[in-house]
Amino acid sequence: MKYEPVIGLEVHAQLSTASKMFCSCSTSFGAAPNQHTCPVCLGLPGALPNVNEKAVQYAIMLGLATNCEIILDSQFARKNYFYPDLPKAYQISQFDRPICEKGWIDIEVKGKTKRIGITRIHMEEDAGKLVHEGEDPNASYVDLNRAGTPLLEIVSEPDIRTSEEAKAYMEKIHSFVTYLGICNGDMEKGNLRCDANVSIRPVGEEKFGTRTESKNLNSFRNVAQSIDAEIARQTDVLLDGGKIVQETRLWDANQRTSRSLRVKEDSQDYRYFPCPDLPVVLIDPEQVNKARETLPELPDQKRDRFTQQYALSPYDAAVLVADQAIATYYEEVIALGADAKKTANWVTVELARLLNENKQTIRECKIRPPNLAALLALIADGTISGKIAKTVFEEAFTTGKEPGQIVEEKGLRQESDQGALEKICLEILQENQAQVAAYQGGKDKLFGFFVGQVMKKTSGKANPKLANELMKKLLGPA
Amino acid sequence: MTDKIDVKKVARLARLNLTPEEEKDYTEKFQQVLGYVDQIAEVVIEGELSTKDESLQQLYRPDQAIDSSVHPKDFSPYLENQFFKVPPIIE
Numbered sequence: 111m112k113y114e115p116v117i118g119l120e121v122h123a124q125l126s127t128a129s130k131m132f133c134s135c136s137t138s139f140g141a142a143p144n145q146h147t148c149p150v151c152l153g154l155p156g157a158l159p160n161v162n163e164k165a166v167q168y169a170i171m172l173g174l175a176t177n178c179e180i181i182l183d184s185q186f187a188r189k190n191y192f193y194p195d196l197p198k199a200y201q202i203s204q205f206d207r208p209i210c211e212k213g214w215i216d217i218e219v220k221g222k223t224k225r226i227g228i229t230r231i232h233m234e235e236d237a238g239k240l241v242h243e244g245e246d247p248n249a250s251y252v253d254l255n256r257a258g259t260p261l262l263e264i265v266s267e268p269d270i271r272t273s274e275e276a277k278a279y280m281e282k283i284h285s286f287v288t289y290l291g292i293c294n295g296d297m298e299k300g301n302l303r304c305d306a307n308v309s310i311r312p313v314g315e316e317k318f319g320t321r322t323e324s325k326n327l328n329s330f331r332n333v334a335q336s337i338d339a340e341i342a343r344q345t346d347v348l349l350d351g352g353k354i355v356q357e358t359r360l361w362d363a364n365q366r367t368s369r370s371l372r373v374k375e376d377s378q379d380y381r382y383f384p385c386p387d388l389p390v391v392l393i394d395p396e397q398v399n400k401a402r403e404t405l406p407e408l409p410d411q412k413r414d415r416f417t418q419q420y421a422l423s424p425y426d427a428a429v430l431v432a433d434q435a436i437a438t439y440y441e442e443v444i445a446l447g448a449d450a451k452k453t454a455n456w457v458t459v460e461l462a463r464l465l466n467e468n469k470q471t472i473r474e475c476k477i478r479p480p481n482l483a484a485l486l487a488l489i490a491d492g493t494i495s496g497k498i499a500k501t502v503f504e505e506a507f508t509t510g511k512e513p514g515q516i517v518e519e520k521g522l523r524q525e526s527d528q529g530a531l532e533k534i535c536l537e538i539l540q541e542n543q544a545q546v547a548a549y550q551g552g553k554d555k556l557f558g559f560f561v562g563q564v565m566k567k568t569s570g571k572a573n574p575k576l577a578n579e580l581m582k583k584l585l586g587p588a
Numbered sequence: 589m590t591d592k593i594d595v596k597k598v599a600r601l602a603r604l605n606l607t608p609e610e611e612k613d614y615t616e617k618f619q620q621v622l623g624y625v626d627q628i629a630e631v632v633i634e635g636e637l638s639t640k641d642e643s644l645q646q647l648y649r650p651d652q653a654i655d656s657s658v659h660p661k662d663f664s665p666y667l668e669n670q671f672f673k674v675p676p677i678i679e
Contacts, residue, residue: 127651128653129651129652129654134652134653135653135654136653136655138653143669143671144670144671144672145659147656149656149658160647160648160649161647161648161649163648163649163651164650165651166648191601192601192602194672240677241671242676244668244671244673245668245669246668247676249668249675250673250674250675251668251669251673251674252672252674253671254672379601388646389646391646392646
C-alpha cells in the first residue's frame with residue numbers, strides 16, 4: 111500500500127524583547143542561574159502578571175505579515191501541567207482565543223508555489239531550564255532565568271506533505287521573524303524551534319492517521335531529516351501490521367533517530383481555563399492599521415522587487431532574500447555600480463560557499479560590499495579574468511585586503527597586451543610542432559591544448575578571449 | 589450527568605503515586621467537587637454567559653528590563669550553586 115504523509119509544524123519564536131512577557135525581569139542570556147527572576151516569574155503567591163506591550167505589538171506584526179486575522183479581544187489561558195521548569199504549575203498561554211488566526215504563507219518548492227495555512231499564532235511564556243549534570247547525581251537543577259520569556263507559537267494547518275516543504279516553510283517563518291526584527295532566529299540557541307506533527311494515511315484516504323510529535327528540531331536540516339525518518343518509521347510500523355501510538359518523540363540529531371519521550375497528553379489533560387489574573391487583551395483597530403502601515407518590506411515583496419528591478423531569476427532572488435542581511439549586502443554592492451546579475455552570482459555562489467565552509471555569517475565576513483564592488487570592477491575593466499578573480503576573492507575573504515591591492519601584490523593583472531601575448535603564442539607553437547601538424551591535419555580538438563599552454567605559461571593571467579583570438583589567427587584553419 | 593472521575597489518570601498527570609486507600613479517598617472527594625459543578629449547572633440563566641469581563645482594562649507595561657529587588661538567594665533554602673535543587677527528573 112502507498113502512504114501519504116500529512117505534516118503540520120508548530121514553531122516557537124522567542125521574542126527579542128528586553129524584558130519578560132509578564133514581568134520586568136531581563137531576558138538577556140548568560141546571567142548567573144536565577145539572577146533574572148522575581149516573584150512573578152518564580153510563581154510566588156500573590157504576585158500578579160503584567161503584559162509586555164511590545165510582545166503584543168510583535169504578535170500583531172507577525173499576524174499581519176502572515177495574512178492572519180488579528181483578534182481584537184484575545185485572551186490568556188492557563189495550561190496546567192507539572193514539571194519543575196514551570197514554577198507556577200501552569201503556563202500562561204492562549205487557548206480558544208489566540209491573538210491571530212486563519213492566515214497563510216506561500217512557500218516555493220521545486221520552482222512551484224504552495225500555500226500553507228496558518229491555523230493560529232498565540233502568545234505564551236517560556237519555561238525555565240533543567241540541568242541534570244550537577245554535583246548530586248540524584249538531583250536535577252533548575253534555572254528560571256528563561257521562565258517567562260515571551261514566545262509566539264505559530265501553528266500551521268496540516269497542509270505540508272514532504273520534508274522539503276516543511277524545510278521551506280520553516281525557512282520562510284525564519285525569514286519573516288528576522289525581517290520583522292521580532293526574533294533573532296538563532297536556531298542553535300533555541301530562539302526559533304520547531305515541533306513536527308507527522309502522520310501518514312493511505313493515498314486517497316481523507317481521514318488523518320494517528321500523529322506523533324517530534325520535538326527538539328533546532329536546525330532546518332533536523333526538521334527535514336526527522337520528518338523523513340518519522341515517515342519511514344511509521345510506514346514500517348503500518349506495513350508490519352502495527353499501530354501508530356500518539357506520542358511525543360525526541361529527535362537525536364547525531365544518531366539520526368528518534369525515541370519515544372512520553373505518551374502525549376490530550377488537550378483536555380491540560381485543563382485550560384481563562385487566566386483570572388489577566389483581563390482580555392483588547393486591541394485598538396487603529397493600532398492594527400498603524401502596524402500594517404509600518405511593516406517593513408517582507409521577503410516575498412523583496413523577491414518580487416529583485417526580479418523586476420534587477421532582472422534576476424526568481425530562484426536567485428529567492429536565495430538572496432532568504433536572509434535579510436544578505437539581501438542588504440547585495441543591494442549595497444549594486445549601489446556601488448556593480449552589475450546586478452554578476453553580483454547575484456558572486457553572492458549566491460562564491461560568497462555563500464566560503465561563508466558556509468568557514469561557518470561565518472555575512473556580518474562577520476571580511477569582504478564588505480565596497481570590496482566586492484571593487485573586485486567586480488576589476489573584472490569588468492579587464493584588469494583580471496574571472497578565474498583569477500576567484501583567487502583574489504578567496505584571498506580577500508581570508509585577509510580582508512582590498513582586491514586591487516591583492517592584484518598588485520601578487521602580480522595577478524591580466525595580460526591583455528597583444529604583442530606580448532602573440533610572442534608567447536609563437537613560442538608555444540615553436541615548442542609543440544608535432545601538435546601543430548596534427549591540428550592542421552584536422553585534429554581540431556587540439557585547439558584547447560594550445561590555449562591551455564598559453565594559460566600555463568602566463569600562470570593563468572593571459573586574457574582568455576585574446577589568447578583564443580590570437581591562437582586561431584596563428585594556427586590557421588584546422 | 590458527571591462522568592466518574594479517573595483518579596489514576598489525574599494522579600499520573602500530577603506525577604503522584606497513590607496508595608489504594610488514597611485512591612478511594614480522592615475518588616470520593618473529587619466526586620463531591622464535581623457534585624458542586626452539577627449544582628451550578630442547574631442554575632437557570634438568561635442570555636449568554638461570558639467568561640470574560642470587558643469592564644477590566646488590560647494595563648500594558650512598557651518593555652523595560654528592571655532588576656527585581658527580591659532574589660531566590662535572599663530567601664530560598666533550596667539553592668545549590670544558585671540553581672534550585674529538585675528531585676531527579678529523568679524522562
